[in-house]
Amino acid sequence: MATIPLQHAPDEVLHQPTRGVMAMACLIIAESAIFTIFVVAYLYFAGHDVTGPHPRDVLEVPYFYTVCLLSSSFFIVLAEHAIEHARMGAFRLWWAITILLGLTFLYGTATEWRKLIFEDHLTIHTNLFGTTYYSLVGLHASHVIIGAILMLFTLVFALLDKVTPRHAYNVRVLAMYWHFVDAVWVVVFTVVYVVCR
Amino acid sequence: MSTESMPVPGTGAVEAGIDHTPATYERGTWLEWIHGWIVTVDHKRLGILYMLYALVFLLVAGVEALMIRIQLAIPHNTFVSPFAFNRLFTMHGTTMVFLVGMPILFGFGNYLVPLMIGARDMAFPRLNAFSFWMSAFGGILLYYSFIGGVGLAGTGSAPDVAWFAYAPLTEKAFSPGHTVDYWAVAIIASGIGSIGTSINIIATVFCMRCKGMTLMRIPLLPWLYATMSFLALLALGPLTAAQGMLMIDRYLGGHFFDTQAGGSAILWAHFFWIFGHPEVYVLVLPAFAFANEIIPVFSRKAIFGYSAMVAASVGIAFISLGVWAHHMFTIGMTSFGNAFFTLSTMLVSIPTGIKTFNWLATIWGGRIRFTTPMLFSIAFLSQWVIAGLTGIMLSVSAWNWQLHNSYFVVAHFHYVLVGAILFMIFAAFYYWYPKMTGRMMNKTLGRWHFWLMVIGFHLTFDLMHFPGLLGMPRQIYTYEPDRGWNTLNFLVTVGAFIQAIAVLIFAFNLVYSYFYGDEAGPDPWDAWTLEWATASPPPPYNFADEPSVASRRPLWDLKHPEDPDSAFE
Numbered sequence: 001m002a003t004i005p006l007q008h009a010p011d012e013v014l015h016q017p018t019r020g021v022m023a024m025a026c027l028i029i030a031e032s033a034i035f036t037i038f039v040v041a042y043l044y045f046a047g048h049d050v051t052g053p054h055p056r057d058v059l060e061v062p063y064f065y066t067v068c069l070l071s072s073s074f075f076i077v078l079a080e081h082a083i084e085h086a087r088m089g090a091f092r093l094w095w096a097i098t099i100l101l102g103l104t105f106l107y108g109t110a111t112e113w114r115k116l117i118f119e120d121h122l123t124i125h126t127n128l129f130g131t132t133y134y135s136l137v138g139l140h141a142s143h144v145i146i147g148a149i150l151m152l153f154t155l156v157f158a159l160l161d162k163v164t165p166r167h168a169y170n171v172r173v174l175a176m177y178w179h180f181v182d183a184v185w186v187v188v189f190t191v192v193y194v195v196c197r
Numbered sequence: 198m199s200t201e202s203m204p205v206p207g208t209g210a211v212e213a214g215i216d217h218t219p220a221t222y223e224r225g226t227w228l229e230w231i232h233g234w235i236v237t238v239d240h241k242r243l244g245i246l247y248m249l250y251a252l253v254f255l256l257v258a259g260v261e262a263l264m265i266r267i268q269l270a271i272p273h274n275t276f277v278s279p280f281a282f283n284r285l286f287t288m289h290g291t292t293m294v295f296l297v298g299m300p301i302l303f304g305f306g307n308y309l310v311p312l313m314i315g316a317r318d319m320a321f322p323r324l325n326a327f328s329f330w331m332s333a334f335g336g337i338l339l340y341y342s343f344i345g346g347v348g349l350a351g352t353g354s355a356p357d358v359a360w361f362a363y364a365p366l367t368e369k370a371f372s373p374g375h376t377v378d379y380w381a382v383a384i385i386a387s388g389i390g391s392i393g394t395s396i397n398i399i400a401t402v403f404c405m406r407c408k409g410m411t412l413m414r415i416p417l418l419p420w421l422y423a424t425m426s427f428l429a430l431l432a433l434g435p436l437t438a439a440q441g442m443l444m445i446d447r448y449l450g451g452h453f454f455d456t457q458a459g460g461s462a463i464l465w466a467h468f469f470w471i472f473g474h475p476e477v478y479v480l481v482l483p484a485f486a487f488a489n490e491i492i493p494v495f496s497r498k499a500i501f502g503y504s505a506m507v508a509a510s511v512g513i514a515f516i517s518l519g520v521w522a523h524h525m526f527t528i529g530m531t532s533f534g535n536a537f538f539t540l541s542t543m544l545v546s547i548p549t550g551i552k553t554f555n556w557l558a559t560i561w562g563g564r565i566r567f568t569t570p571m572l573f574s575i576a577f578l579s580q581w582v583i584a585g586l587t588g589i590m591l592s593v594s595a596w597n598w599q600l601h602n603s604y605f606v607v608a609h610f611h612y613v614l615v616g617a618i619l620f621m622i623f624a625a626f627y628y629w630y631p632k633m634t635g636r637m638m639n640k641t642l643g644r645w646h647f648w649l650m651v652i653g654f655h656l657t658f659d660l661m662h663f664p665g666l667l668g669m670p671r672q673i674y675t676y677e678p679d680r681g682w683n684t685l686n687f688l689v690t691v692g693a694f695i696q697a698i699a700v701l702i703f704a705f706n707l708v709y710s711y712f713y714g715d716e717a718g719p720d721p722w723d724a725w726t727l728e729w730a731t732a733s734p735p736p737p738y739n740f741a742d743e744p745s746v747a748s749r750r751p752l753w754d755l756k757h758p759e760d761p762d763s764a765f766e
Contacts, residue, residue, distance in 0.1 A: 014406065014408065014409065014410065014411065016403060016404050016405075016406060017403055017404055018404060019320040019321070019400040019401075019404040019405070022320075022399065022400045022403055022404050023320065023321065023324075023396050023397075023399075023400045026395070026396040026399050026400065026426075026427075026430055027392075027396060029427075029430050029431065030392050030395075030396070030430040030431075030433065030434045031434070032434070033430070033431050033432075033433075033434025033435055033438075034434040034435070034437055034438045034441075035438075036434075036435075037434065037435045037438035037439065037468055037471075038438055038442075041442065041453060041464065044461065044464060045453075045459070045460075045461075048459050049459065050459065124445065124449045124450065124451055125449065125450035125451070127452065127458070127459075128452050128458065128459050128460065131445065131446075131451035131452045131453060131460075132453075135441075135442065135445055135451070135453075139441075
C-alpha cells in the first residue's frame with residue numbers, strides 16, 4: 001500500500017460555489033422562463049385588438065417610477081457593501097432607502113392601474129391588451145411586493161440588532177433577487193412602454 | 198493513498214471506509230413513528246416517501262390504463278361511457294407524468310445524489326421536505342376532483358380534456374365545471390414542488406461534493422440529475438406560466454386562449470409543448486443515469502467514454518429546448534418551421550446515439566453478470582433504440598401529417614415511457630433496494646417480473662403501432678368492427694394484463710423481500726460509487742467521516758490498492 005504514488009493529493013482545494021448563490025441563480029432561471037412566456041404572449045397579442053382602449057391612447061410612460069426602481073439596485077449595492085464591512089448604520093440607511101424606492105415604484109403602479117381602471121375603463125376582461133398588460137405588469141409587481149416584504153423583515157431585524165455582519169452572505173443572496181426584479185423591469189418597460197405603445 | 202483518500206479504518210464502527218453503525222431512528226410508539234416520517238427532512242426518508250407516493254399512483258394510473266384497454270378490446274364495447282373514457286385517459290396521462298414519473302425519479306435523486314457525492318444531506322433539507330409535500334398536495338388535489346368537480350356538460354367529475362388540455366376546450370365556455378381548475382392548480386402545485394427539488398439537486402451537486410470530487414469525478418448519476426434539474430427549471434416555468442394564464446382566463450375573464458375575443462388556442466399548444474417536450478428528457482435523463490451506474494457494475498468495466506456521456510447529456514438537454522413544435526406539425530406552420538423542427542428533432546438522435554454506443558462499448562468484452570437489474574438494463578437498451586427510431590420517423594413532418602394523433606404516436610411514446618423509463622426504474626429498484634432496506638430483492642420473483650414484463654410490453658406496444666398505421670386515432674372510446682383493428686386491439690389488451698401481473702409480482706416482491714429477503718450487507722454488487730461505502734440502510738448522517746476521493750471509482754481504489762483508478766487520471 002505504501003508503494004502507491006500519491007498522484008493527486010486528496011487535500012487539494014475543491015472550488016465549489018456556495019449553495020445560497022447557486023439556489024438563487026437557479027430560482028432566477030426558473031422565474032426568467034415564466035417571465036419569458038408572459039412577454040412572448042404580450043408581444044404576440046400586441047396590436048391584435050379590434051376594440052379599445054389601445055396602449056397608445058391610455059398608457060403613459062412611468063419615467064419617474066422607473067428611475068426609482070432602477071436606482072434602488074444602486075442603493076442595495078451600497079447596503080451590501082456596508083454590511084460586508086460591518087458598518088451597520090450605513091447598512092440600515094441604504095437598505096431603508098432601497099425599500100422606500102421599491103414602495104414608491106409600487107405606488108406608481110397602483111396610481112397607473114387606478115387611472116386605467118376608473119378613467120379609461122380598461123380591466124383584465126376588456127380586451128387582449130388588458131389581459132396581457134395586467135398579467136405581465138402584475139406578475140412583475142407581485143415580485144416587487146415579495147422582495148419588499150422580505151427586505152422589510154430584514155430591516156426590522158436589522159433595527160432589532162438581529163441582523164449582524166455575519167448575515168452579509170444572506171443579504172447578498174436577497175440582493176440578487178432584487179437585482180433580478182429590476183432587470184425584469186427593464187424588459188417589461190421596453191416591451192410595454194417602448195416597443196408596443 | 199487509500200488511507201488518505203478514504204475514512205481512516207478502525208475508528209470505532211468505521212472499518213475500511215464502511216460505517217457499520219446500524220441505521221437507528223427513534224422508534225417509540227407507532228404515532229411517534231408516523232410523526233417522524235411526516236416531519237422528516239432526511240433526504241433518504243424523503244426519497245422513500247417520494248417513491249411510495251409514486252408507486253401508489255403507479256397502481257392507480259395502471260388501473261386506469263387497464264380500464265381503457267378493456268373498453269378498446271372489442272369494437273362497440275360499452276364497458277365505460279364515452280365521458281368516463283375521456284376522464285380515464287386524461288387522468289392516466291396526467292397521473293403517469295406528474296404523479297408517477299416525476300416523483301419516482303426525484304425520489305431516487307433525493308436518495309442517491311447526496312450519497313454518491315459523499316454529502317450528509319441535500320443542500321436545503323427543509324426545502325426538500327417542502328417540495329415533497331407540495332407535490333403530494335398536487336396529487337391529492339388532482340384526485341380530489343373526483344369528488345369536487347363537475348366535468349364537460351355536467352357529466353362527470355374528473356378532468357376530461359386530455360393531458361395536454363388543448364384550448365379552447367379548457368375555456369370556461371366549454372368546460373364550465375371545476376375539473377379543469379383542479380387540473381391546473383394540481384399541476385401548478387406539483388410544479389412548484391418540482392422546481393424546489395430541481396434547485397435543491399443542482400445546489401447539492403455543485404456545492405456539496407466531498408473532498409477530491411472535482412466536476413469530472415462526479416459519478417454520472419449526479420451529473421445527469423443536475424442536467425435534468427436544469428432542464429426542469431427551464432421547462433416547468435413555461436408550464437406554470439401557461440397554467441397561470443389559463444386560470445386568468447377562467448377566473449378573471451381574460452382572453453389569452455379565448456379565440457372568440459382574439460385569443461389564440463395555438464399559443465396554448467406552443468406553451469404546453471415548450472414544457473412538454475423537454476419534460477420527456479426530464480424523465481428519460483434519470484433513466485439514462487440509472488443505466489450509467491448499473492451497466493458498468495454488471496459488465497465489470499468502467500463506463501466507456503465518461504466525458505462523452507456528460508457532454509451528450511448536456512447536449513440532449515440543450516437540443517431538447519428547440520424541438521417542441523414537432524408535436525404540432527398538423528397545426529399548420531410555414532415550410533421553414535416544418536423543416537426547422539424536423540431537423541432539430543433529428544439532431545437529438547446524435548447525442549442519444551453516442552450514449553447508446555457508449556453503453557454497448559461498456560458491455561463489449563465485459564464479464565457480464567445477468568442479475569435482475571442488468572436484465573432490465575439490457576431490455577432497456579434495445580427498446581430505447583426502437584423507440585428512438587420511431588421518434589425519428591415521426592420527426593419527418595410529411596410522415597407526421599399522416600400519423601399525427603394516431604395509435605402509432607401512442608405506441609411511440611409508450612415505448613419511451615415504459616420500454617425505456619419504466620424498465621430502468623425497475624432496474625433501479627432491484628439495484629438500490631438492498632441499499633435502502635438492507636435486504637436483497639427476491640431473484641426468482643425478479644425473473645418472473647422481468648420476463649412477464651418483456652412479453653407483455655412487446656405484445657402491447659409492438660402491436661399498437663399497427664392500428665395506428667391502419668388509421669386508428671388516439672382518444673376514441675370505440676370503433677367500427679370492419680376496420681381491421683379488432684385482433685390487434687384484443688392482443689394489445691391481453692399484453693396490458695400480462696404487464697399488470699408483472700407489476701403486481703414486483704409490488705409483492707417489494708413487500709416480501711423487505712421481511713424475508715437475504716441480508717445485503719453494505720456492498721452486495723461489488724460496486725464502485727460512494728453510496729456503497731456506508732451501511733445498508735445508511736445511518737441518518739450517511740458517512741461517519743467525510744469521504745475523500747481520488748478518482749471516479751473510489752471503492753475500486755479502496756478494494757484494489759495495487760491498481761487504483763487514480764493512478765490513471
